Amino acid sequence: MLDTARFAETYNRQGYLSEVPIIAPQEAAQYRAELEAIEAARGPMHYKAKMHTVLPWVWDLVTHPNILDTVEALIGPDILLYDSEFIIKEPNTPSFVSWHQDLTFWGLSDDAQVSLWLALSPANAQSGCMRMIPGSHTRGVWAHETSEDEDNVLLQSQTVKGVDEEAAVLCPLEPGQASFHHGWTLHASMPNESTDRRIGFNAQFIAPHVRQTKHDHDTALLVRGEDRYGHFKADVAATESFGAEATQCWEVLNKLHVDTQGAR
Template sequence: MPATLKSDYDKLGFLSPIDVLSKKQALRHRRCVQDAEHQIGPLHYQAKVHTILRSPYQLATHSNILDLVEQILGADILLYNTTYIIKEANTPAHVSWHQDLTYWGLDGDGQVSVWLALSPADEQSGCMRMIPGSHAAGPRKHDISVEDENNVLFQSQKVHGVNERDAVYCPLNPGQASFHHGWTLHSSLPNRSDDRRIGLNIQYIAPHVRQTKLPGFSALLVRGQDRFHHYEEESPTTRDLDPAALVWREQKDRLHKRIAATA
């Protein structure tokens, strides 16, 4: 990562846009998602999709991504989670202002979130908005008392009092990605376009970061060494939609949701 990019990330709490794939490559990976959905149903917000599909594993280990993550986290990198975040065309689904690390139970902020666009993500389709520099203030209070069926977030969590005039839109073409810090405030508006907004959300952590809420969560070493072994080892799938892998992923998805819901 050039020094200017690293300094921008440290100052702003995010980088966007970053070129990862060509549009043609992004379309091929989009087709993989949609083919899988035709076989097993919706994949929106399902954890650990790299353990049942080869496409997300290929993307999560792409050198254009890992080279930047290494500059942020260091030489040792664990893949913590992958999940598709999909907003259907012309629907009210939105994401409230929040910080990624709030309910994950990690004991440190050695973490990077990557959002890779597989379809156009612009203001019309509900691209992400970031509050520059908000990561520097650390965790903010989140309200989970009000349920919102249109909120993509698992618990409809929301940070109140965010000055939206400070927000920066982060539009992405297919094949581009944004990188953001776990305490960076971000949100997104509904998809008012005629196309699905499909993105792969990839979560990386440094191996020293521990899950403190519930035992049994897994992670996959994708670069360097794991000297701490805090997590159950996992393997990427070698063939799409393997029945045993589907069962294993369901178990980890349930655990992931329990961790998020545990105070």
């Protein structure tokens, strides 16, 4: 059983958790196989939003009790799933993630949010695992500069300059382990210099009182507890793999997600 009381104390102090056991390595390998079969059939799935609306096994994964129990300890018993996607670095490629805070351009009204990053392949120093700045979530919003860098995974290549690299902590993960980080925690990752793909499953959870400030069209889906606010339109969990109607809706949702994060 997970020590969620300890998780909450650590998370509140340092702004993240790491090496949290979620699923067995064999299960991670099976989910990786499922993903790569979809990629073979439909093309790259990197950074595609709302994957739980088109893949039932993603819905099963994102509602795993070990995930939701941890999230509940961090943001409370009422939980909305805001997004789910895969973040993939191909082997021996220059892709990287610059120092940034997740919430900078999301338009959310509150920081009652937590990001899950679950390893489906080894995430270590060589493959470009995440680095965190402990305690950075307590210093509010840091200034970000935007640019166009094709090697930067972030949509706007948003970057915080002048970060103390010596304060950075590596967060390596074995397949099946996860990290959870606060939306204001500074984090980054280096290129994948290994011979294997670095595959992470990323999901965003928010408390229901949080709302979108940029527009009135954003979506989410209740995964635990109660939504007494109704700030978001409701996503629909997938019941079949890329069903025709769900796929049409997903394409619209993915574009909306990208446009929302890209708007200033």
